[in-house]
Amino acid sequence: MKIKKLLYSLFVVLFGFAANAQQAVEKKNINPKVTDIWVVFKTHFDLGFTDLPENVFKRYREEMMDNALTVIEKSRTQPKEKRFAWTVPGWPLQAQILGPLQTPERKARIEKAIKEGTIVVHALPFTMHTESLDYEDLVRGVGFSSAVARKYGLPLPISAKMTDVPSHSWILPTLLKNAGIQFLQLGCNPASQYPRFPELFWWEGADGSKVLCNYTPLYGSDIKPTPNWPCKNYLAMQMTGDNHGPPTSAEIDKLLAYAAKELPGVKIHFGTLDDFAKAVLAEKPDLPTVKGDCPDTWIHGLQSNPQETKMARNIRPLESTLDGLHTQMESWGIPLAPVAAKLAKAYEQSLLYAEHTWGMNAEFGPRYSYGDAWKRWMDEAAAEPLPENGNYAALKNSDAYNTATGSKRKWLRSYDDKRQYIRNTNEIVSKELHTDLDLLAAAVNKQGKRMVVYNPLPWKRSGMIENPWEKGKYFYVNEVAASGYTSFAFNELKEGIITTDEATSFSTPYFKVVFDLKKGGITSLIEKSTGRELVDQSSRYAIGQFLHERFSTNEVDRFFNAYSRVKDGWGLNDFGKPGMPKASEIPYLAFTPNAWKIAVTHTNVADIAALTAVTTDGFAKGYTLKFTFPRNAVYVDVEWAVDSKTSDKQAEGGWLCFPFNVEKPKFTVGRLGGPIDPAIDIIPGTNRYLMAAATGVAITQANKSGMALASADAPLLSLGEPGLWKYSMDYVPTIASVFVNLYNNMWNTNFALWQEGSWSESVRIWPLNKGTHTVNNLTQNGWETRLPLLTGVAEGEAGKLPARKTGISVSRVGVLITAFGEDPDNNKGTLLRLWEQAGNNDMVSVTLPVGKTFRKATPVNLRGEISGKPIKVVKDGFVFDLGAYAPASFILQ
Template identity: 75%
Template sequence: MVKSTKIVLLLAAMWASTVMAQEQKEPRTNPKVTDIWVVFKTHFDLGFTDLPENVFKRYREEMMDNALAVIEKSATLPPEKHFAWTVSGWPLQAQILGPLQTPERRARIEKAIKTGALVVHGLPFTTHTESLDAEDLVRGLGYSSAIARKYGLPMTISAKMTDVPSHSWIMPTLLHHAGIKFLQLGCNPASQYPRFPELFWWEGPDGSKILCNYTPLYGSDIRPTENWPCKNYLAMQMTGDNHGPPSAQEIDKLLAFAAKEMPGVKIHFGTLDDFTKAVLAEHPDLPTVKGDCPDTWIHGIQSNPEETKIARNIRPLESALDALNTQMNRWGIPTASVAEKLAKAYEQSLLYGEHTWGMNAEYGPRYSYGDDWKKWMNEAAAEPIPENGNYANLKNSDAHNTSIGSKRKWLHSYDEKRQYIRNTNDIVGTTLSQRLDQLAAAINKKGKRVVVYNPLPWKRSGMIEDPWSKGRYYYLPDIPASGYMAYSPDELTTSNVTHSEQPAFSTPYFNVTFDLTKGGISSLVEKSTGRELVDKSSPYVMGQFLHERFSTNEVNKWFNAYSRIKDGWGLNDLGKPGMLNTPYLAFTPDKWKIDVARTDIVDIVTLTAVATAGYAQRYTLTFTFPRNTAYVDVAWTVTDKTPDKQPEGGWLCFPFNVQQPTFTIGRPGGAVNPATDIIPGCNRYLMAVTSGVAITQPDQSGIALASADAPLISPGQPGLWKWDMDYIPKTPAVFVNLYNNMWNTNFRLWQDGSWSESVRIWPVDKGASTVPNLVQHSWETRLPLLTGVAEGEAGKLPAKQSGIAVSRTGILVTAFGENPDGNGTILRLWEQAGISGNCKVKFNSPKTIKSVIPIDLRGNKTGPAMAVKNGAFDFHLGKYSPASFQLVYQD
């Protein structure tokens, strides 16, 4: 991703791996290696080099024609010299074999697939892995498995990602439970990378292991490295971004070089699966690495704060829609299938999580700042919109010709990226709303009514907003697991609102004092213990908004520490050449107006900045204190944020009064302690969380937070433009990133607009189990109670009913619906709380379930059927592990 067009073309012309080998002045040998497995692949960028539709067209046509020509020419050679081209799952299934492919070319492609010359690996493409939820990652495996099933081939046992340096340690768990045994990861050549061994076992948080090869470049030299530990060596031969396969001449050159430099070593052209089988047959003695790898590119997802908020909100609701639709049918409410809609929603969500977020900034205002940037934007606005709104035919080489809309094309590429998750939101949001209203209509209550649905598989209580009167809230206790309760308006308790401007007051759980200079809570005392929860020594108050503008000092210090390429495209893409020489600025509005609205259900404090110094039209902070639950919701809202291309970022600050702090960060796959669980070379300053963050002291008391909207946090200090190998947070504070424009390549270069982001904080009791507490409250934050409304004649369903339930909190139902890998109905659970042990699942359905068949994450049977007795079954569920089952019904 992070390469200019010139470098891409250079790599395309010269073949990076071969060039590396030939430029070595001294021969490098490894006498242990007897067999070299040469695997050919190109790096897939969804966009970046052009608009996605142009990239897809090139894959379908030019790239496939070139690949097929090489495949067919090599078919007359000995089997070990047959050219095989490896591709990612999604482009092969959705584009190369998609509906726009010609019948003639499709026939040649299908022949190549069946003969093993065109090979798919297990993953859909390169992702910002930690930005995705678990079920999105699972559905991404389905593209390659669908190809295997269609053509009667064995499922691949290998996977590959290139470019993004680091991936969450959910990957070993995910791949192991899908039957995939090997993962090859290649890094962008400018970026820092995790200091893994070259070949090792990567252990996930659940104890799963996969074989992994990590290279600090896209691929690897054809010559074995000096310390390669096995007889079988992987030469991962990569061409540049969206370049396509090597030519026959380049392959001949590679073979000639190998024969000269490595006489006696057997060269195999093959696949990642071939290498995997060969090296596993050696039973190699390799190191095991257990640790997480926060992504050093993850800041980029908050370059689109509005769409990333949508992603954070809607992804848990994909599973909620799946389960609700299934349960409504079992409750006797006929509903249409949502399988096709969910497949599209998951696809669009994955495309938003793919690692390219727009076209390369070399086609945009990369070097323009201040007045020059404003001029560029004005010129873009003045360009004509292409006929029929079609930007695809505009040439990237015309980027500086303002008469043909090329600037608009660059801006449009970012709109296309944002649209993916908006599509998911439209599909899931609309369908889920329809189902909830349909459920309300089926309730045996006459007249106006609201149904409250709990999408989590454990009983819970919570607040809802009045669906008929915005701004009015109700507290509802004991909503059944995966079930519902229905209410008529007169069954909901209402109360009057009083207003004041007093900055100090008391709730049933807290004594609260606000600071109207910094804009936040200066004192939050837990009444049951007398604990002060705010760190009084901090320069920040709780919930304070902080805007940073960075100078060349911070940018250059980060660049010099992080980038392995100090000039050329490395500087252009990772640095900020041309930025204005302005000093670092930390800004918080210094005067806030307060309104305290109090009811019997909730107290809501609204702070409004008196002056914004031109950074936005308005800033608002809203603090919500429920009267039935000990938490505080903090919501930040910006109106008409001023766009600025100068490096900047925004935060909500949470300084906690915790002594000898231990951080527990709820990452994808499992909780981590950043002091012990992060592989050196990864991002220690900024990372995405799936659940939330807890900071505790030795007696396990402390404070935790989670956000339904904002996935990025920095432990200890604000973490933009920071990287080193050793940082461990010591200050008991969490900073939640609201927006940033940290990079200079294919993430959005400025933010504007109006939006909001919220964070929930709660005290952790002495002696509490940290991870289960964090997981339960975080998922109740991310998956709120859902409502549907109806009026008119009564239906037949009872006013209260439970759904599928698990025997303990902290286990998610990530799939309960039509099988995406075949026929029937599947149930997938995923343990989140770090607890191994017995799990009991109870169904609530008049349709009798006879048994469940264990399956893996790609739908393959893994064990004998397990009986379901009295609507329930028990099994052992390991910590942080998924468990999937296919349901078998009585005849």
């Protein structure tokens, strides 16, 4: 009886406390569902923007860490839930804060804080333009934080965070889930539009992977719970501004005082994203699932650096190629120097190019000057004295230095620093790949001057190759083995009879073609096998037509008013173009050179039509278009080239136009993560007018026939109409046209404000026949466009390898091999990673290259953790189940 009375008294006390707490909660207008608030502290990391990257890194290593350690050490005596912890991204912590430039004394303090959990790394390297990358780049990106965790004996982080960039490809749930990461927090720039996600939800990728996601329309979230937060555990994501550093002890005390006053009865925990993730997942919350893609509304920035973005798109798939070729050549008995360390550096530099800041804040540059004013600014920048040893602080006392905004020369250098990252990747990979291919050519059993043609894809394919000794001459290679090679002696390379003419219409084995020398493109392209006209005859454009747009304040202001949530101040500065001349002074202009010369070359390999613009109206020194029609393959390559583009700060952009003849078109865009139908798969609030394509786009009609397009060089495309300075919540393309973006200066924040120089970009188009499996076709042809056949050359005595050889292969087309080499997560054995691209759920067999004996394949996740039982390798092969759009990784031993 006493026990019952005691329990009853305890119940009354607890019930009374709960009732009082509930009344207090209601009085303060707090979400009554929330019982625990997890406060996570972080600053937004910009690679540049606020300063040169080297100066940002120095601040992180020194000033920011000193400030963070001061707060950490002061709060060390507090109860665990009140101890300050600072969350940082993986790359700056691993490469800079703990890097070789750190002092031993500070590093010891940092390491102590890491071990005790008060300096905390999340799973991603930093904020990225995710859709600008390729698969293995993203995977290597999660390796920085896992390397830190493993070094200090900590569990791998299960949470990730990105800030500022409004929207990301749906590769993220697939990437994170398959890496053992369970929670993602995304916070938007305060002025940008954002995806209309629920506050807390399951984000599902194309492969069916789901990750818990919290999306906030600001960098983070307030300590006070939102009214409709669906769980007991709430995340207060406390963000300081761009490279601002940690909060002070006084700011933290103020936060706690506010919580004590305004959040009675709610438990406050200082902690980590992982702490929150574990707590909320333990609730087993009933949350909505969102399956959809979020094209980036900032993605136009890629083509503000068109030359380096072309370089990035070309070289990133070759990182995986170098990895696999090097491993195979070692198994074939060719002695080679290790390449893993160089490859790791290449991946790192590639990621740094994809980081979301591309230079210093444009307020430090000629943001508001137009006409000749910004050119005078450039002259002044060139006249500035160079700092000693790169020390721009030394310029502060010179007349050329404006202490409010920084050196002009420094601002310009910040853009070149950004470009240099992908140049570094290109230099590393190109050099190593060139060396390996030439060594392979030297090793084949061909005497004298010879070459090898290597296939970087794991399925058999054919293709057209330029003669490495005679530029401008081509030959066609049939059926190069999967991940293998074929070789030729010099005297076996014969192009055949060459004829030339200036005809504007001619016939190829697959097409009848008519050129319009006023528009500079194809106005009729008839597929011989079906008689179909492939060009939309009602369009104002021609296939391959070059279009330059110069925008007025009408278009810029219309976009700004539709997109920006901050209508003045920095919002206007970032997303508008303040100071731009009125539309009455500089109106909108759509320009295409209206006179072209044509020269057509016919060989037994290809028919090539070269168009040269007669006039350029001052937009460049010259334009050329080259249309290549192979005689052994059903596609057309279109290459645009500009000679000395005129730099201009007026809003502008360039396109290649592709108006296709497809009725009631259905679009399929080969996006990173999986293909989308833009009519149904795009989350509202994201980019519907311009997006990056991993492969390309197919446009089909009811019987599945249609046209498809892919570019080896240019990632951005618009559907239906050109898509610069446009934003809509609900736009869906209805016209069967594709516009490939060549360049633009749409950004006004920290991206290049003008483009200049000489470069080229290419696009491949091909017809889709009735009943075609659209995704299979787009995947195969898209990746064959992006990963062409490669060549190596040698002379002298013959080697010992056979003239032809097969490498690693997969049983079905459309499965990429993104890694085949040394494991970056330090597992003993050879890492093999595959990524399904064609949307097939089925068993896959892998045939390994002859020369190295493997006995088992152990499944691991994307961070190298064992995820299944070993599979026995039988006769150099093994079989496993691979889901649609999913990765699969193995350690081969």
